[in-house]
Amino acid sequence: PYQERPWEYLESEEYRATYGDKPVWHGYRRNHKGSVPPQSARKACLRRGRRVGNPCPICRDRNLLVDFRNIKLLDQFICPHSGVIFHPIHTGICMKQHRRLAQAIAQAQDHGLLWLHVPFVPVPEEDFSNQHAAVGKTPPAPALKGPGRAWYPWYEWQQPPASEVARMRRLYQGFLKENYPDTPPS
Amino acid sequence: MAALGARGSAALPARLRALWALPARRALAADAGEGKAAQPKPAFTDEAVQTLLYKMTGLDLHKVFRPVKKGLKPPHYKLMTEAQLEEATRKAIEEAKTKLIMPPVLNEREPIDDVLAEDKVLEGTETAKYVFTDLSYSIPHRERFIVVREPNGVLRKATWEERDRMIQIFFPKEGRRVIPPTLFKDENLGTVFQQDRHEDVLNMCIAQFEPDSPDYIRVHHRAYEDIEKHAKYDLLRSTRHFGGMVWYLLSRKKTDGLLIDMINRDLLEDATSLITLYHMLHPECQSAKEAKEGKLQGIDLIKVFVKTESQREGYIQLALQAYEEAMATSSAS
Numbered sequence: 001p002y003q004e005r006p007w008e009y010l011e012s013e014e015y016r017a018t019y020g021d022k023p024v025w026h027g028y029r030r031n032h033k034g035s036v037p038p039q040s041a042r043k044a045c046l047r048r049g050r051r052v053g054n055p056c057p058i059c060r061d062r063n064l065l066v067d068f069r070n071i072k073l074l075d076q077f078i079c080p081h082s083g084v085i086f087h088p089i090h091t092g093i094c095m096k097q098h099r100r101l102a103q104a105i106a107q108a109q110d111h112g113l114l115w116l117h118v119p120f121v122p123v124p125e126e127d128f129s130n131q132h133a134a135v136g137k138t139p140p141a142p143a144l145k146g147p148g149r150a151w152y153p154w155y156e157w158q159q160p161p162a163s164e165v166a167r168m169r170r171l172y173q174g175f176l177k178e179n180y181p182d183t184p185p186s
Numbered sequence: 187m188a189a190l191g192a193r194g195s196a197a198l199p200a201r202l203r204a205l206w207a208l209p210a211r212r213a214l215a216a217d218a219g220e221g222k223a224a225q226p227k228p229a230f231t232d233e234a235v236q237t238l239l240y241k242m243t244g245l246d247l248h249k250v251f252r253p254v255k256k257g258l259k260p261p262h263y264k265l266m267t268e269a270q271l272e273e274a275t276r277k278a279i280e281e282a283k284t285k286l287i288m289p290p291v292l293n294e295r296e297p298i299d300d301v302l303a304e305d306k307v308l309e310g311t312e313t314a315k316y317v318f319t320d321l322s323y324s325i326p327h328r329e330r331f332i333v334v335r336e337p338n339g340v341l342r343k344a345t346w347e348e349r350d351r352m353i354q355i356f357f358p359k360e361g362r363r364v365i366p367p368t369l370f371k372d373e374n375l376g377t378v379f380q381q382d383r384h385e386d387v388l389n390m391c392i393a394q395f396e397p398d399s400p401d402y403i404r405v406h407h408r409a410y411e412d413i414e415k416h417a418k419y420d421l422l423r424s425t426r427h428f429g430g431m432v433w434y435l436l437s438r439k440k441t442d443g444l445l446i447d448m449i450n451r452d453l454l455e456d457a458t459s460l461i462t463l464y465h466m467l468h469p470e471c472q473s474a475k476e477a478k479e480g481k482l483q484g485i486d487l488i489k490v491f492v493k494t495e496s497q498r499e500g501y502i503q504l505a506l507q508a509y510e511e512a513m514a515t516s517s518a519s
Contacts, residue, residue, distance in 0.1 A: 083255040112369040112378040117255060118386045121361045121393040123289045123426075128398055130295060132329040135349075138300050151304045 002063050007070035009063040023076040024064065025057040025091040041088035044096040056093040058101075066100045068107035071114055077101055083117055228466050230291040230433055235466070238459045239429035243286060246424040247275075250282045288429040292398040300343045308339035317344060319352045327353050346399065361393035370394070370405055379412045388427045410434045419447045432460070436467050442498040445488075449505040452512070458484060461491045471495055485510075 002009040009015055019026075031054050032038055045052055045059035058064050064073060077086050077093075085105060088098040108114040130136050143151050150156050169176065228235050266274065316335045332344040332352055344352065354364050368374055369390065378387050388409055395402035410431045413419060422428045435441050441460060448457045465474035473494040477487055485506070492502045 081255065082258050084257070110367045110369060112374045112381075112383075112387075115255070115383075116386070116390075118389045119361050119393070120285065120389065122284075123287050123392065124397070126326055126328060128290060128292055128328075130328065130398075134329050134331045134343075135298060138302075138343075140301060141303070144301060144304060151306070155306065 002065065006063075006065035006067045007072065009065075010070060010072045014063075018061075024061070024073065025076070025093065028057045028092040030054070030092055037089070039089065041092075041098065042094040045094045056097060057091065058093055058097045066097065066104050068104045068111065068113070071108055074101070074105050074108055074114065078105065078114075083115065230429075235433075235463065236288070236429075238463050239288065239432055240286070242432060242456045242459055243426075243428040244424050244456075245279065245282055245286070247278055247282060249424040250285055251278065286424070286426050288426050289392055290397045291430055291433055294400050294403055295346060295396075295398040298343050298345055298349075301340055302333060302343065303341040305339040305341070308335075309337070312337050317348065317352060319356060321356055327357070346396075350396065350399070359393075361390075363394065366394050366401065370401060372408070375405070375408055375412075379409070382418065382421060384409050384413060384418070384421050385425050385427065388422075388425075406430060407434065414440055414443055417443050417447060419444055420451075432463070436460075436464055439464075439468070439495075442496045442502065445496070446498070446501055446505050449488075449502070449509050452509065454484065454488075454509075458487055461487050464491070464495075 030037055030042075042052070042056065045055040058066060066073070068074070077091060078084070079086060085102060088095060093101070105114060109116040143149050315337065318333050318335070320331045330349075330353065332349050333341055334344050334348065335341050351364055354362055367390070369378065369387070375387070388406065391402055391405045395405075413421065413431065414435060419431075422431055432444070435444060441464060445457055445460065448454075448460065465471075465477055468474065471494070473491045476482075476490050476494070480486075482490060488506065492499055492506070496502055
């Protein structure tokens with residue numbers, strides 16, 4: 001139902017009844033053997049279309065969609081003091097959702113919807129007059145000025161030296177057409 | 187920076203003036219060449235202009251060094267005597283002055299479209315453009331040669347956008363991305379301005395773009411317009427962008443809102459320096475002439491300005507009355 005406007009769910013009665021004022025991942029506990037929990041998060045909650053037991057806080061609620069536009073959800077996974085994304089072990093979400101969440105947070109910061117730490121960049125001290133040849137105007141080469149000029153002289157037909165013409169004529173004596181002109185027909 | 191600290195009171199670093207003075211000097215020479223009797227138009231980099239802008243910016247240490255969201259550390263306490271405290275505040279003021287150096291205000295750069303060679307022999311041999319960048323380490327980026335060979339054999343100089351991209355790929359600078367963030371498009375700027383984060387946007391803009399690129403100028407003008415529309419002048423008050431904003435408003439004669447804001451906050455010296463800057467920029471207006479004849483100071487200058495040049499006379503008169511009443515009650519009590 002909230003496919004196109006995921007942010008509306010976070011302001012609805014349903015959400016408030018389920019979560020109250022707490023973040024989405026509050027109270028979620030992983031099931032594991034032994035006293036020490038595993039130090040890496042689960043890979044995915046939906047393996048080959050099947051739901052794994054005890055899914056993560058985002059996968060267990062069908063209406064919670066990770067989108068760069070519902071910043072209220074994204075804000076719940078960012079530390080309010082340091083601006084850093086929480087580790088998936090701390091929040092309990094699976095790695096697939098964590099990757100999608102990190103992408104969405106980067107997109108939201110890119111669009112300006114989320115706060116982003118801007119480092120102080122001092123003012124560049126350089127000569128802004130653009131006088132150097134690399135960035136200023138250079139006069140075009142003489143070959144480019146007129147429309148009739150060619151870049152290399154051999155782009156246009158050049159009269160070959162008389163000795164070459166005589167040599168060619170002597171080579172192909174028997175095959176030359178009568179009255180063949182020296183210059184090609186233009 | 188140590189030399190800057192040793193100077194003490196002077197606001198404008200000489201080395202920056204020497205670097206920026208090049209376009210200003212050329213403009214001055216051009217005006218003198220025209221043979222005008224009046225003085226040439228003051229530029230952003232003139233010393234008088236810079237001192238006035240610096241005075242107007244103010245120096246609120248609590249705002250300049252406000253806490254920023256970073257990695258958490260336990261708090262750090264120091265026990266200091268009075269002398270040590272004064273020394274620490276002096277050092278803080280010098281650091282704040284380096285942080286308040288104003289970014290340059292330049293005209294838009296002219297696009298590069300020079301063709302160096304045309305080799306029709308190469309037409310059809312390649313399917314993609316080749317970009318050749320000079321990667322020598324010691325040349326400044328503005329003097330680097332970057333040329334593009336198109337598939338039709340034309341060898342041309344790279345455009346400014348291509349230049350910026352290539353230089354960022356080979357010589358990455360901190361805070362700058364190869365493709366600028368979507369934040370700087372017009373649609374997204376509105377959302378950021380609603381969150382009152384003009385200063386962050388302008389800092390990101392300085393990090394991302396060159397000062398004479400059209401994107402830089404467009405973002406800055408959008409930010410100044412938004413501030414002026416909603417009268418949020420206080421957001422930029424102790425930052426390095428205040429000077430640029432004042433310059434923009436002065437050249438477009440939209441100083442009324444700023445004047446009202448200053449009078450409401452009882453900053454009369456700032457108001458008088460604003461009006462002196464106005465007279466320097468537009469010497470042919472009536473209030474400038476009257477001020478020069480009468481050599482007015484303080485409130486009289488503001489009153490003359492309000493009568494002749496402003497659009498929102500009523501508001502400014504009200505603000506002035508409120509200020510005078512407040513002064514009268516405080517001096518009486």
